Amino acid sequence: MSDNHELEPLPQAEPIANPGLPPHQPRPTDVDPAAERRAERQVSAFFLLAALLSLGFGFAYFTTDVGDHPTTFLGLGASTLFLGLTLGLALLCLGIGAIQWARKLMADEEIVEYRHSASSSEEDREEAIAAFQTGVEESGIGRRSLVRNSLLVGLGALGIPAIVSLRDLGPLPGNKLYHTVWKPDMLVVQDVGFNKIKPADIVVGQLVNAEPEVFSPENKGPDGEPEYTGTKLLDATAKAAVILVRMDPNDIKDKKSANWGIDGILCFSKICTHVGCPISLWEHETHHLLCPCHQSTFDLADGGKVVFGPAARALPQLPIKLNDDGYIVAQSDFHEPVGPSFWERG
Amino acid sequence: MRLLSEKISQKRRSRFAGPVVLLIGLLLTGGLYAAFAPANADNNSGPSADEVAKGRALFQVGCASCHGANAEGILTKRGNNYGPSLVGVGAAAVHFQVSTGRMPMAQAGTQALRKKPVYNDEEISQLAAFVQSLGPGPAIPSESDYDISNLSAEEIAEGGEFFRTNCTACHNFAGHGGAMPNGRFAPKIYNDTPQQIFEAMLTGPQQMPIFSNEVLSAKDKAEIIGYVKNLNKQPQYGGFGLGGLGPVAEGTFAWLVGIGGLVIVAIWIAAHSTRSSKKKKVDA
Numbered sequence: 001m002s003d004n005h006e007l008e009p010l011p012q013a014e015p016i017a018n019p020g021l022p023p024h025q026p027r028p029t030d031v032d033p034a035a036e037r038r039a040e041r042q043v044s045a046f047f048l049l050a051a052l053l054s055l056g057f058g059f060a061y062f063t064t065d066v067g068d069h070p071t072t073f074l075g076l077g078a079s080t081l082f083l084g085l086t087l088g089l090a091l092l093c094l095g096i097g098a099i100q101w102a103r104k105l106m107a108d109e110e111i112v113e114y115r116h117s118a119s120s121s122e123e124d125r126e127e128a129i130a131a132f133q134t135g136v137e138e139s140g141i142g143r144r145s146l147v148r149n150s151l152l153v154g155l156g157a158l159g160i161p162a163i164v165s166l167r168d169l170g171p172l173p174g175n176k177l178y179h180t181v182w183k184p185d186m187l188v189v190q191d192v193g194f195n196k197i198k199p200a201d202i203v204v205g206q207l208v209n210a211e212p213e214v215f216s217p218e219n220k221g222p223d224g225e226p227e228y229t230g231t232k233l234l235d236a237t238a239k240a241a242v243i244l245v246r247m248d249p250n251d252i253k254d255k256k257s258a259n260w261g262i263d264g265i266l267c268f269s270k271i272c273t274h275v276g277c278p279i280s281l282w283e284h285e286t287h288h289l290l291c292p293c294h295q296s297t298f299d300l301a302d303g304g305k306v307v308f309g310p311a312a313r314a315l316p317q318l319p320i321k322l323n324d325d326g327y328i329v330a331q332s333d334f335h336e337p338v339g340p341s342f343w344e345r346g
Numbered sequence: 347m348r349l350l351s352e353k354i355s356q357k358r359r360s361r362f363a364g365p366v367v368l369l370i371g372l373l374l375t376g377g378l379y380a381a382f383a384p385a386n387a388d389n390n391s392g393p394s395a396d397e398v399a400k401g402r403a404l405f406q407v408g409c410a411s412c413h414g415a416n417a418e419g420i421l422t423k424r425g426n427n428y429g430p431s432l433v434g435v436g437a438a439a440v441h442f443q444v445s446t447g448r449m450p451m452a453q454a455g456t457q458a459l460r461k462k463p464v465y466n467d468e469e470i471s472q473l474a475a476f477v478q479s480l481g482p483g484p485a486i487p488s489e490s491d492y493d494i495s496n497l498s499a500e501e502i503a504e505g506g507e508f509f510r511t512n513c514t515a516c517h518n519f520a521g522h523g524g525a526m527p528n529g530r531f532a533p534k535i536y537n538d539t540p541q542q543i544f545e546a547m548l549t550g551p552q553q554m555p556i557f558s559n560e561v562l563s564a565k566d567k568a569e570i571i572g573y574v575k576n577l578n579k580q581p582q583y584g585g586f587g588l589g590g591l592g593p594v595a596e597g598t599f600a601w602l603v604g605i606g607g608l609v610i611v612a613i614w615i616a617a618h619s620t621r622s623s624k625k626k627k628v629d630a
Contacts, residue, residue, distance in 0.1 A: 025621040207555030283553035
């Protein structure tokens with residue numbers, strides 16, 4: 001710039017004189033022996049109080065009951081209350097004592113320390129590099145190519161145990177994501193109670209949290225034990241849980257959806273298509289089903305269409321029919337994967 | 347005996363014999379009917395006509411402005427419900443809505459709120475009798491249905507399973523309630539009486555779905571109520587429920603109030619410093 005030369009050159013150093021540190025002012029405890037002794041007593045009192053409170057923790061631990069008949073104090077669980085109070089206050093007293101010690105008694109003269117360079121000295125650096133070079137020379141890793149290459153092969157082969165043991169964690173998922181345990185003519189039963197359901201049992205506005213009948217403990221596998229238990233039951237439930245709702249058939253806008261139900265009784269997957277939360281907040285007047293996790297809202301009167309929230313796909317519907325005894329059964333499995341979207345679905 | 351039958355036999359040709367036999371027959375039929383038929387009606391404990399009439403009178407004063415003079419419901423100009431029809435909602439719905447103070451509503455709004463009940467028990471049963479007389483609907487459950495005093499620990503635990511399956515999605519796993527779309531909310535349920543909880547499940551007030559006795563049996567419902575009431579009896583640890591939301595509410599409290607408080611105390615410690623203008627006495 002043309003007017004640069006008009007600027008005053010900056011002063012080389014110390015444009016303003018360094019005023020230095022203000023004179024040190026002593027604390028009352030520095031100058032008054034009585035105050036000093038008082039502070040000493042305060043600090044040790046806090047430390048001893050902490051010891052007493054820790055003792056109280058032990059006392060509370062052994063004198064209060066937990067479990068089915070807990071000791072109560074003012075309607076609160078006495079054990080948790082007193083364990084928390086004594087331990088918390090003991091730590092607090094130790095902290096207060098330490099702070100009081102540092103602020104009243106430890107030396108507090110201001111001092112100046114200059115920073116040093118973080119890097120090592122030139123000689124140290126050269127020495128380290130020379131030692132490394134010597135190592136490379138003496139091992140001959142650049143010269144002896146047989147040793148070097150066989151080492152690379154040996155290290156690379158360590159990948160095999162890693163791959164094999166990771167592969168051992170379980171079989172590939174296959175097409176499991178596309179199917180649930182629902183099969184044609186499988187009974188739709190109430191969750192927990194496992195009672196079979198007739199259309200007449202369900203009134204307009206009703207919600208039934210339901211499951212396939214195979215989850216009942218009455219359903220024995222080939223070994224005479226309940227077929228679905230433990231993690232197998234949880235895995236299967238995570239895909240097969242459904243809800244039955246009944247609405248006025250005239251309210252159903254989606255004709256295909258109505259045909260998959262019985263007189264306004266529709267059966268939908270209970271697994272949210274966003275990230276798979278169980279979803280059963282049904283508003284029977286608006287026919288909206290709300291997911292408690294991220295507020296995805298599905299309109300069950302319109303084929304489970306998403307009306308709000310982050311879910312991308314409509315809620316899958318399970319086609320139902322009546323069996324010969326008049327109970328509600330599935331027509332088939334779900335016609336699409338239930339739950340969250342996944343990579344292969346595109 | 348023989349004497350008696352002979353005496354009767356002697357009179358059988360009397361001109362009064364026909365009418366007397368007819369009279370006896372009529373008395374017998376009427377007596378038998380009176381003995382059996384009304385007894386059945388008593389078992390149903392149907393409300394008396396007097397109760398229905400009193401309920402109707404109360405209804406026309408307190409409820410008809412929204413629900414219509416005959417509880418047929420009133421539509422707004424746009425065709426929305428101003429007050430829904432009460433035909434077929436049943437006595438249980440009336441008892442729930444009125445005994446929790448939700449009805450009569452103080453003002454039109456998103457949701458009827460719980461408040462001090464306006465009607466006493468007698469008036470509520472009269473209103474319920476009137477609405478029940480309009481069409482079939484769930485009757486007020488009998489006390490044995492929601493009696494939770496004899497539940498075993500196993501039954502209460504099973505009630506917990508039913509509760510977590512059917513209720514917690516909206517009402518929270520501690521029964522503290524939760525938010526719903528468009529400004530609505532599921533209320534907290536632990537202060538309601540067993541009868542009110544039972545009726546709520548049976549009738550589905552407002553947006554709540556119905557849980558009929560045919561699917562979720564009366565015993566299942568009693569177990570759920572037993573679980574909710576048992577949950578309420580457990581001691582609070584720490585003394586703050588924090589909405590029963592669990593780790594989220596507790597973590598928020600710990601971070602904001604707990605750690606925030608520590609930060610404030612630390613600033614306070616560093617800000618205060620007493621200095622003395624005296625000089626230290628050397629060799630005092």
